[in-house]
Amino acid sequence: MHTIDMMSALVIGGSGAFVSAGMMRLAMQTDRSLRRPLRWCLWGFLLLGFGLSQNAFTSWAWRLPILVGASATLAATALVSRGLLALATGHVVRHPALLDVLLPTGVLALAWTQGHHAFGIVFHAACLAVSSAAAVALRPALLAPRSAAEMTVAATMTFYAATWAYGLFGAMTYSGPERRHLMYVPEPALSLYAATYALLPLVVGALVLNLANARLGQRLRVQAGTDELTGLMSRRALHEGVDAWHAEVLAQGRRAALLLIDVDHFKRVNDTFGHEGGDEVLRALGRHMPRQLRAGTRLARYGGEEFLALLDAGSLDEAVQAAERLRASIAAAPLGGVPVTISVGVAGWPADVAFARALARADVALYEAKRAGRDRVVLDVEPAGGRRAGEAAG
Structure with missing residues (x-):
């Protein structure tokens, strides 16, 4: 492939970057929670699109477009990497995003004065440093991904860093005239x-959308499973995993038990302190009860004031x-x-009994427990179907 073909590919890549920027804009309107990382990606794709496409509208006799394209590519790599990192791992880079634009521009502007050979080496080294840092930061998404989207994004960034590594080697060993596209690898690698660079902006844009959708799906599942x-x-989340939990407990040779918990005279609480006061009691119970029960206990709000x-x-x-320790701890302090x-009503859950x-x-x-005066724990002594109940006094 000749130089003109490489330049055409970069211009096509610039068009793809603009399309990806449009996709980021649409995604920002539909999901407010991911606006910040998507905004970083949006600006990165806009910069990349401008940096690559401007080559089609400038004279080949000018050298300044080379600096503009290189600076835009490096800044775009940093901005999109920042967005991908936030989407894939939740980690937010601390330094201001504007620094991702100003620092690459400054570094390349200094290298520009040292001649085209030094500039090509610095450009590839800087792109390799930024993309490698992003690939390392995304390593958890590659080794232990929560979704296929995470793994694909991490693998793509690793591949992207590898292209810059080989490109740096080519730039260091090249001794010919300056190439406008700054790719100094020999054919057929060129x-x-x-x-790759013609398709990559559009591919990464699609991956960002997939990753954002995966994050949204995960958040919705958490919300659906959390009171x-x-x-x-x-209640729904507890029911979904109850059979697997039961089988695991029995496989360990232990007893599965159900504790059905109800707040006494809760209507009186609402009448006296208002519904906001009642809600605060339920929130306090949500914080207090997990600390009093054994670690790993599955605890759900089952309805109203019942757990x-x-x-x-x-x-x-x-x-x-x-159950008695829990009852006593709640009775001891407001x-x-x-x-x-x-x-509290306590019942065993044997292997041959349905949930x-x-x-x-x-x-x-x-x-x-309610009939006996409340503020007490009662054990159902025949969980498989008997009618007798025994009391543990409160």
Whole structure:
């Protein structure tokens, strides 16, 4: 592939960068939470599009467009890398984004005065440094990706850094006249570079959108699985994983127990302190209960002022003791500035019993706790279907 073909490929790449910038703009309008990293990518693609495309509208006798294109490419690499890093890992680069534009421009402007050979080497070395830093920062997304989009983005950035490594080698060993496109690799590698850089801006733009969609999907799944008021698991999320949790507990030779928890006289709390006061009590419970139960206990807001804990216990007695410690800790100190108590129904969940049946037995035990005066823990002593319940006094 000849020089003119390489230049044509870069101009095509510039057009692709403008298309990618348009995609970033559309994505920013649909997802407010990702506006900041998408804005970095938007400006990066705009700079790249301008830097590459301006070659088509300037005389080949001018050398200044070479500096403009190189500076835009380096700054765009830094800005898009910043956005990708935030999307893929959540890490935000601390220095101002404007520095990603001013510093590359300054470095290349200084190198410009040293002649075209030194300029080509500095340009490739700077692009290699920026892209390699981004590839290293994205390494967790490559080694332990949360989605295929993350892995693809990290792999693409690694490949991009590799192209600059080979390009730097070519620039260091080249001894001919200056090339307007600054690609000093020999044929047939130059043909591969032309095809790669023509397509890369559009490909990276599509990857950014895929990564943003993956982040949005992950956030929606977290929101769907989290109770908005208390921060605990939602009822739906608990149900989705309950069978797998049960099988794992039984496989370890331990007992699965259900703790159905209800705030006593919660209507009175709402009537006395208002619904905001009641909400604050529920929020305080959401913070307090996980600290009182064994680590790894699955705890969900099950509805209104009712909570459900799936407890991995050595025995039902141990489950009752855990429930009693929880009850006593809540009764001992006001939550959200309001003194409250809880009633707890405890039931075992044997291997041959459905979750719905075990939950019904915990509900029977909770009813017994309420009927007996509240502020107490009651164990359903026949979780497989018996009618008797035993009480652990509060």
